[in-house]
Amino acid sequence: MMRTLMSVLMVVAALPAWAETDLASFYEVTTDGTSTKLKAGETGKVIIAIKSKNGAHVSDEAPLKIELSSKQSKLGKEKLTLADSLNAKKEDPRFEVPFTPTAHGSSTVEAKVTFFICTEKLCSRQVKNLSFPVEVM
Secondary structure (H helix, E strand, C coil), rough: CHHHHHHHHHHHHHHHHHCCCCCCHHHHECCCCCCEECCCCCCCCEEEEEEECCCEEEECCCCCCCEECCEEEEEEECEEEEHCCCCCCCCCCCCEEEEEEECCCEEEEEEEEEEEECCCCCCEEEEEEEEEEECCC
């Protein structure tokens, strides 16, 4: 009984390390098309796409969330899930969120992207922090 308990504890202790495995060669998070220069009062958009590579895929069963924040801009939405993706459920997720800067000068939109990338052998939680600088004229 004690040996079984120790085996279970060793497996449970190893789970967080396995779950946080970096599988960066299996995906790319892109922000192509995100607005970087705006006129005062103009609305831009933040674009985030998760592109899978090398036979991997973004899990449509595990949680996916994006948390957006900005001190200098009003965001169209601050929390996103897979349901907010512009693509069909079986395609790589792509998100667009409008934002409007509230002051002239520099503005920044921050994003924390959490998702699971999966291969034939495992699924691993990935977290990416992004920052989008915007020049407001």
